[in-house]
Amino acid sequence: MSLLLDRISKSFSGVPVLRQVSLTVAPGEVLGIAGENGAGKSTLMNILGGVFAPDTGGMMLEDRVYAPRDPSEAAARGVSFVHQELNLFPNLTIAENLFLTDFPRRQVLGLPLIDRRAAAQNARRLLDAVELPLSPDTPVERLSQGERQLVEVAKALHRDARIVIFDEPTTSLTANESARLFGIIERLQARGAAVIYISHALADVRRLASRILILRDGEVAATGPAAEFTEERMISSMVGRPIGQLYPKRRPLPSDAAPLLEACGLTHRDVLEDVTFTLHAGEVLGIAGLMGSGRSECARILFGLDPCDHGQILLSGAPIQRLSPRERIRRGLAFLTENRRDDGLLMPAGVLANLALVEPRSGGLESVAARVGVRCANLDRQPVRQLSGGNQQKVALGKWLVSPPRVLLLDEPTRGIDVGARAEIYRIIAALAETGVGILLISSEIEELTGMCDRILVMRRGEIAGSIARPDFDREHILRVAL
Amino acid sequence: MRNNIAWIVLAAVMLAGCGDKTAGTSAGTIGVAFETLQTEYWVASRDGIAAELKKRNLNMLEAIADGDANRQFEQVRNFITRRVDGIIVVPKDAQTVVPMIREANRAGIPIVLFNRPPAKSDARSVTVVADxxxxxxxxxxxxxxxxxxxxxxxxxxxxxxxxxxxxxxxxxxxxxxxxxxxxxxxxxxxxxxxxxxxxxxxxxxxxxxxxxxxxxxxxxxxxxxxxxxxxxxxxxxxxxxxxxxxxxxxxxxxxxxxxxxxxxxxxxxxxxxxDVGFDTAATVQAVVDLKAGKTVPETLLDPGFVIHRxxxxxxxxxxxxxxxxx
Amino acid sequence: MRGLLTSRYLVAVLAAACFAVCAPLIPGMATSGNLSNLVWNMLPLAVVTIGEVFVLIAGGIDLSVTAIIALCSVTGALVMNGRTGYLAGNPAAAPVAVLFMLLVGALLGFLNGCAVTRLRMPAFIVTLTTMMFFGGFAVWLTRSANIDALPPAFNGLAGFGTLTVAVVVALAAHRTLRHSIFGRWLYATGMNARASLVSGVPVHAVTIAAYSVSGLLAAAASVLYTARLETGSPVLGQRIFLDVIAAAVIGGTSLFGGRGTVAGTLAGVLFVALLDNSLNLLGVSFFLVFTAKGVVILVAALLDSAAQRVLGEAVE
Missing domain, CATH: 3.40.50.2300 (Response regulator)
Known part of the structure; x- marks a missing residue:
């Protein structure tokens, strides 16, 4: 047995986060772990990596007791991580990142010097292993997100790892890069390493893993051979109940819906080119497109955060393009940004303080928190930093609902959140549309768009390349237009 | 965590240990407030005053204002609160020392200015200054x-x-x-x-x-x-x-x-x-004389000398x- | 232990502990005279520090407060002094000069705020520049000479007036931070200016207002300092900046913005004043005072950050 965890428990400030979690991973095996945000996955990995010590329970690694005091001891025992957030130094080269802590050395006149040639050779070998055809001297800042992720994998491979843990490795990879990663994982398996693969992408987990373990509320909710799991079973184990319909049923948009937000010929050099569309009351209008197609920029311009050279924006027929974001908010515009950490939330503040940000004079914040279904220990005191991604997103959305908006711009509203929170956010969106709010939904997930929208605009290089109505929704077609 | 607390206690005890140990056996305590100690001249003067005080079995309570007139004011007030027997000040400047002299006058504590005379006012002090x-x-x-x-x-x-x-x-x-x-x-x-x-x-x-x-x-x-x-x-x-x-x-x-x-x-x-020797001796003597109720001229001039090849x-x-x- | 450490009044507890340790060792420490001295010493410092805390909460820093103190001191003195003042001998000289000083302070703060928001440069650089500018201007105005002969009505502010000003400032600042919308906006801007902007918080106006408050309170402190020295000085307060920052940080204000309270700040100021007072009364050798002060401030800051770590320990 490569790794054995025996009844691991851990609590923070008296709140149990892991309860009696046991698992095993055999050499050459891939264990897939799934669970909602807040189920205890990160804590479990931090315990494996020597960041925290468990309160009770023990671990064995290759038949010896494993109780790392810090991450470097974990690394020395052959436990290697490929993290969700990248831990690379952009200003250093690939080789320097790979050997940051243990550069190959040689003795010259008794002095330990860095052996650049050996470093280059080793780096070459590692990059070949992850099929990355780049010079080891390339600075990391010149690499794409996907390439960086592969460098991160190479870094994990370099220490002849016995256990490799992948934590959400595919979030920033293209389909092609993902396929490469899966190939690498298979080779690791063949070499006899044990792999733990954690992801929200349940299809990937099922495809890669030989066994699956589902965490819920800090406990093992289900475990068994991968063949015994369907995606539905995984979801219901994660959520603790059958999830039913992920996307709520929507009534078709009445043909006489009033125009609410009109964009006329929005143009900004190298960003947007003659973008024109109309959003109606009660409509959910999707925007599809690749990263860099101008979809987020379009929302920022509509909201007044970015400048725009030409064009007009009308809200209920009145021009608003000269107004500041603050004045647009007063006229009923709301904007849930793509990145809740950087421009959505006050991380150190509590839920109530965040909800009060837009409308400081308004009361009834507790009822808003209940309406969006925020779950936390203390609405006033607990910093939102400590909440799960899903709950954070509900707070970020909730602050716009304290006084109901007329138009809601949503940029990637469900990125990185678990399936339960997703379902709740979809329910809120549908309910808002029901009351006549116009909703602009920007998303990279085509399923989300086809599940929620009345109409989808496809953006490509700053232009609207196509507009597709609900009866014609087709995944392949949308992708073709976007590329 | 417990370590940190231990550190604080240790620091406090150390500081306490630095305090005047001879309290009780001396003829009195004199507060000495320097504006700065950042040049050798001030250090030599401070050492001279300390030696003169020791000679007369007087305790010295020191303070340094680090060039800040307000801090010096607070330090002189602290001396007064502590009921010292006399105060020696190297003032930051001529004007800001006046309220300090007034406070000392009000408390009936003799005050001698070293090296810098005060601006004209109704406050009473003695200044020892080089000519x-x-x-x-x-x-x-x-x-x-x-x-x-x-x-x-x-x-x-x-x-x-x-x-x-x-x-x-x-x-x-x-x-x-x-x-x-x-x-x-x-x-x-x-x-x-x-x-x-x-x-x-x-x-x-x-x-x-x-x-x-x-x-x-x-x-x-x-x-x-x-x-x-x-x-x-x-x-x-x-x-x-x-x-x-x-x-x-x-x-x-x-x-x-x-x-x-x-x-x-x-x-x-x-x-x-x-003549630092003259200045420091005259300053301490002036404080002692004032304390004893003798009259001392308002300004004691140090004639100094020229030294050349x-x-x-x-x-x-x-x-x-x-x-x-x- | 954990309860004490995470107490929001850790600093107050530390100050009390420091006093309890020192009082029996230092003759005169626990006398009413010394206690009134202590309070009296901390009041003007508290006024400046509260102003600085407004800026720190909004995520900025104002290095120019000491220069504002100096410039207000000399401009006020130029207006009211009995020899060459524009209002020499006029019975209204003192009140007019005080209003003028406050106005100058608020205006300088306003300029700081505008510069920080318009130039899009770090507050540290902007206020470092204005510090030199304001300080240099104060020296130029007076040719580096002190101005005395201030009206007795003005010098009289040093007594009871000081207490009144400090109490009014502390209460008003407390209410503003805790109960006003401006207060909420300050914290929001400091925690995440981008999120605040997106949420419709008038981030620029809030920032400018924070610097104006800082300037205004620096001017108020300047009135108190000038009155008690009976002298307008172009270098007034030049050395207190580190005390201001130390008191703010010890009092739980974050240098990264978004955190700080008036109660904590008062405790921080009390701690710094107590430290000065006890080192002074101990008769610690000159050469040791700065080292000792540095060590104690470091320990207090360490304890505070340890407390923050315990509080902020991630649940997941």
Whole structure:
């Protein structure tokens, strides 16, 4: 047995986060772990990596007791991580990142010097292993997100790892890069390493893993051979109940819906080119497109955060393009940004303080928190930093609902959140549309768009390349237009 | 965590340990408030006062204001609260010391100002101060004689101290007064403000030497600024010994260790010396006398002396800078 | 232990502990005279520090407070002094000069705020520049000379007036931070200016207002300092900046913005004043005072950050 965890428990400030979690991973095996945000996955990995010590329970690694005091001891025992957030130094080269802590050395006149040639050779070998055809001297800042992720994998491979843990490795990879990663994982398996693969992408987990373990509320909710799991079973184990319909049923948009937000010929050099569309009351209008197609920029311009050279924006027929974001908010515009950490939330503040940000004079914040279904220990005191991604997103959305908006711009509203929170956010969106709010939904997930929208605009290089109505929704077609 | 608490307790105990241990056996406690201790002169003065107090079996309570008049005010108030038997202050400046003197008067505690007199007011104090004007005048007169040994017209420069400091002004006036009789032959080409700051002094004297390459007499209002002048002269190749051709006649004020070394090596012509031994003894004596109810004149003048190549051997023992180990 | 450490009043507890340790060792420490001294010493410092805390909460820093103190001191003195003042001998000289000083302070703060928001440069650089500018201007105005002969009505503010000003400032600042919308906006701007902007918080106006408050309170402190020295000085307060920052940080204000309270700040100021007072009364050698002060401030800051770590320990 490569790794054995025996009844691991851990609590923070008296709140149990892991309860009696046991698992095993055999050499050459891939264990897939799934669970909602807040189920205890990160804590479990931090315990494996020597960041925290468990309160009770023990671990064995290759038949010896494993109780790392810090991450470097974990690394020395052959436990290697490929993290969700990248831990690379952009200003250093690939080789320097790979050997940051243990550069190959040689003795010259008794002095330990860095052996650049050996470093280059080793780096070459590692990059070949992850099929990355780049010079080891390339600075990391010149690499794409996907390439960086592969460098991160190479870094994990370099220490002849016995256990490799992948934590959400595919979030920033293209389909092609993902396929490469899966190939690498298979080779690791063949070499006899044990792999733990954690992801929200349940299809990937099922495809890669030989066994699956589902965490819920800090406990093992289900475990068994991968063949015994369907995606539905995984979801219901994660959520603790059958999830039913992920996307709520929507009534078709009445043909006489009033125009609410009109964009006329929005143009900004190298960003947007003659973008024109109309959003109606009660409509959910999707925007599809690749990263860099101008979809987020379009929302920022509509909201007044970015400048725009030409064009007009009308809200209920009145021009608003000269107004500041603050004045647009007063006229009923709301904007849930793509990145809740950087421009959505006050991380150190509590839920109530965040909800009060837009409308400081308004009361009834507790009822808003209940309406969006925020779950936390203390609405006033607990910093939102400590909440799960899903709950954070509900707070970020909730602050716009304290006084109901007329138009809601949503940029990637469900990125990185678990399936339960997703379902709740979809329910809120549908309910808002029901009351006549116009909703602009920007998303990279085509399923989300086809599940929620009345109409989808496809953006490509700053232009609207196509507009597709609900009866014609087709995944392949949308992708073709976007590329 | 527990460690941190332990540290705090340890620090507190250490601090307590630094306190006056002889309390109870002494003849009284004197509060001594210095504006700064950032030059050797102040350190030598502080040591002199400490020695004089010890001689009389008096305790010393020290405070340093780090150049902040408000902090000095708070420190003097603390002395008063502590009911000291007398207060010695080196004031930040002439004006801000007045309310401090008033507080001491109100509490009936004698207060003596060391080195800087107060602005005119109804507050009662005693000041021990060097006669900056005459000492400077004598020093510069000696420098002028040296400069005029060579024929022809001469050019002179002065580095002036902080104009908020009465002593700096007295020294400047002494300089001007000493050169008045030689107005025909010595021209003052540069008056460099320094605010007692070495960097400003360096920049100022460098510029002056650039504009007037043939300056042959430089007076420095405090020896503290001598290193700046030396480095400016060196960079122009004019840092030369007395007697060498194109030597710049150089004089200072204070008599610190740098001046002493430069005198013995022959680079410095003269410096006006405040008699720190006299000053500190007079200051402590004044406090003791006031406490005993005797009358003491409002100002005690330290006549000081000029030290130069000619009298170096005789008067060096009275020069405080000669005793500072470098 | 954990309860004490995470207490929001840790600093107050530390100050009390420091006092309890020192009082028996230092004669005169626990006398009413000394206690009133202590409070009296901390009041003007508290006024400046509260102003600085407004800026720190908004995520900025104002290095120019000491220069504002100096410039207000000399401009006020130029207006009212008995020899050359514009209002020399006029019975209204003192009140007019005080209003003028406050106005100058608020205006300088306003300029700081505008510069920070318009130039899009770090507050540290902007206020470092204005510090030199304001300080240099104060020296230039007076040719580096002190101005005395201030009206007795003005000097009289040093007594009871000081207490009144400090109490009014502290209460008003507390209410503003805790209960006003401006207060909420300050914290929001400091925690995340981008999120605040997106949420419709007038971030620029809030920032400018924070610097104006800082300037205004620096001017108020300048009135108190000037009155008690009976002198307008172009270098007034030049050395207190580190005390201001130390008191703010010890009092739980974050240098990264978004955190800080008036109660904590008062405790921080008390701690710094207590430290000065006890080192002074101990008669610690000059050479040790700064080291000792540095060590104690470091320990207090360490304890505070340890407390924050315990509080902020991630649940997941």
């Amino acid at each position: 900056n004007f005459s000492i400077t005048k004598d020093t510069v007169a000696y420098l002028a004689d040296q400069a005029l040994k060579a024929p022809g017209k001469r050019q002179a420069a002065i580095l002036i101290g902080d104009l908020g400091d009465i002593n700096a002004i007295a020294r400047r006036d002494g300089f001007e007064e000493a050169l008045k009789p030689h107005a025909g032959r010595i021209e003052i080409v540069s008056r460099i403000p320094t605010e007692w700051n070495q960097e400003k002094a360096l920049a100022g004297i460098t510029n002056a030497l650039q504009a007037h390459p043939s300056i042959d007499l430089i007076f420095v209002s405090s020896d503290l600024l001598l290193p700046s002048v030396v480095s400016a002269l060196k960079s122009r190749g004019r840092y030369l010994k007395v007697g060498e051709p194109s030597h710049v006649v150089l004089g200072g004020f204070d008599g610190d260790a740098t001046a002493y070394r430069m005198l013995t090596e022959g680079y410095l012509d003269a410096t006006g010396v405040q 000619g009298n170096l051997a005789q008067v060096a023992p009275r020069m405080w800078g000669a005793g500072v180990r470098k």
